Amino acid sequence: MSQDRNDGPTVARYPDHEVIVPPNRLQKAVTVAKPVGYDPIARAEEALGNLAGEFTEWMDSECSKLDEARQLLKTAGFTEETRDALFRCAHDIKGEAATFGFPLVAPPADSLCRLIEHTPDMAQIPLELVDQHVDAIRAIVRENSRTDIEEVAWSLTRRLREVTDEFLRHENRDRPEILKIVMAPSLVPGGRPD
Amino acid sequence: MVHIDFNKLRFLVVDDNLHMRRILRTLLHGFGARDVIEAEDGAAGLEAFSTGNPDIVFLDWEMPIFGGLELIQMIRQPGSNSNPFVPIIMLTGHTERTRVTKARDAGITEFLAKPISAKRLYQRVFSVVAHPRPFIKTATYFGPERRRTSNANYTGPERRRGGAADTIGQIGLIEKAKTVA
Numbered sequence: 001m002s003q004d005r006n007d008g009p010t011v012a013r014y015p016d017h018e019v020i021v022p023p024n025r026l027q028k029a030v031t032v033a034k035p036v037g038y039d040p041i042a043r044a045e046e047a048l049g050n051l052a053g054e055f056t057e058w059m060d061s062e063c064s065k066l067d068e069a070r071q072l073l074k075t076a077g078f079t080e081e082t083r084d085a086l087f088r089c090a091h092d093i094k095g096e097a098a099t100f101g102f103p104l105v106a107p108p109a110d111s112l113c114r115l116i117e118h119t120p121d122m123a124q125i126p127l128e129l130v131d132q133h134v135d136a137i138r139a140i141v142r143e144n145s146r147t148d149i150e151e152v153a154w155s156l157t158r159r160l161r162e163v164t165d166e167f168l169r170h171e172n173r174d175r176p177e178i179l180k181i182v183m184a185p186s187l188v189p190g191g192r193p194d
Numbered sequence: 195m196v197h198i199d200f201n202k203l204r205f206l207v208v209d210d211n212l213h214m215r216r217i218l219r220t221l222l223h224g225f226g227a228r229d230v231i232e233a234e235d236g237a238a239g240l241e242a243f244s245t246g247n248p249d250i251v252f253l254d255w256e257m258p259i260f261g262g263l264e265l266i267q268m269i270r271q272p273g274s275n276s277n278p279f280v281p282i283i284m285l286t287g288h289t290e291r292t293r294v295t296k297a298r299d300a301g302i303t304e305f306l307a308k309p310i311s312a313k314r315l316y317q318r319v320f321s322v323v324a325h326p327r328p329f330i331k332t333a334t335y336f337g338p339e340r341r342r343t344s345n346a347n348y349t350g351p352e353r354r355r356g357g358a359a360d361t362i363g364q365i366g367l368i369e370k371a372k373t374v375a
Contacts, residue, residue, distance in 0.1 A: 009279070009329075016332060016333070017330055017331060017332040018330070018331040018332075019328050019329075019330060019339075020279075020328060020329040020330070020331060021328045021329075022279035022326075022328075022329060024326055025249060025277070026203065026249055026250075026281070026322070026323045026326065028202050029198050029199045029200070029202040029203045029249075029323055030196055030197075030198065030199075030323060030324065031196070031197050031198070031199050032195070032196060032197070033197075034195065034197055038197060040198075040200065040224065040225040040226055040316060041225075041312045041313050041316050043224045043225070043226070044220075044221045044222075044223075044224025044225050044312035044315070044316070045224070045312045046224065047220045047221065047223060047224035048217065048220055048221060048224065048312060050220075051216070051217070051220055058213045061213075062213070084258070087256070088210070088256050088258070091256050091287050091288075092211050092214070092256075092287070094287045094308075095214070095286070095287030095308030095309060096211070096213060096214060096308065096309065097309070098309035099217060099308070099309040099310065100213075106309075113287075181290065181292055184290065184291070
């Protein structure tokens with residue numbers, strides 16, 4: 001082992017690797033004394049709460065983008081561009097839904113992501129199944145204030161997931177290593193056990 | 195107890211989704227940050243990284259042109275930019291174990307699955323500021339130390355030649371601060 005020390009990183013060299021301790025640029029931000037009234041998490045939550053009035057409009061906007069991506073896919077067919085655009089829209093909704101107050105939308109968006117991501121030949125993806133996912137997402141957003149929305153949303157999601165799983169099992173029947181990943185339990189937030 | 199003065203840090207947020215950028219900026223401002231740069235795709239993110247010299251980078255995975263993973267590979271190039279050691283927090287809707295591993299192997303510092311919350315975001319920033327990890331450079335990897343803990347019961351092969359002697363302990367800022375206090 002050899003070590004270099006100068007104003008830059010400290011480097012310890014070994015036969016097949018180096019261990020580098022970079023200069024710590026972030027030390028400037030560490031303080032021991034607690035500033036008066038310091039509660040950054042509460043302040044950030046309050047700031048986020050002030051944005052909440054816009055979340056429904058944002059969710060509607062994300063749904064419109066998803067619908068446009070679906071229409072483009074149906075017009076132009078499955079290309080890398082149309083597939084990626086649809087995937088990104090579904091993926092954004094999956095990640096944002098709970099923050100925007102629509103947690104029931106995340107699981108069907110996740111199901112659509114899985115359908116797009118894990119189908120080896122995208123030309124085989126049934127457009128009808130894409131439609132069903134997009135329509136379900138939009139319907140759940142539209143009907144979010146219904147008192148029975150949780151049951152309705154979960155019925156829709158469960159069925160979409162079943163059909164998608166069956167399709168993915170068939171399409172990946174010769175790819176056991178991929179199938180194992182595809183069928184692993186989803187960690188999507190808002191998921192609930194059957 | 196150690197606290198973070200966010201006002202002394204410059205953040206770069208790279209995400210193609212306008213709403214997510216706004217949420218992140220709002221949370222960071224809530225923490226006390228004032229210096230938040232934004233970029234809407236990987237290419238703009240690389241430009242902002244080069245010119246803005248941020249202290250911490252937040253990256254989305256899925257972006258048009260080139261995505262978060264490609265941007266990490268460009269940043270984690272020793273000698274090619276001013277700060278290849280910059281802490282990178284990947285913020286993504288991908289939650290599969292394989293994805294987490296892939297991001298880790300690309301050189302991220304922290305992984306934060308969406309949906310984000312103020313508490314989890316704060317914890318990630320606190321972690322990179324108060325517990326900096328050494329970097330490892332091998333023929334195939336350059337990034338933060340991936341071994342967060344040492345497992346005395348580990349029985350697998352030692353993949354790094356040098357064994358136990360190659361571990362350099364680094365005192366976390368919390369411990370340093372305690373000695374000052």
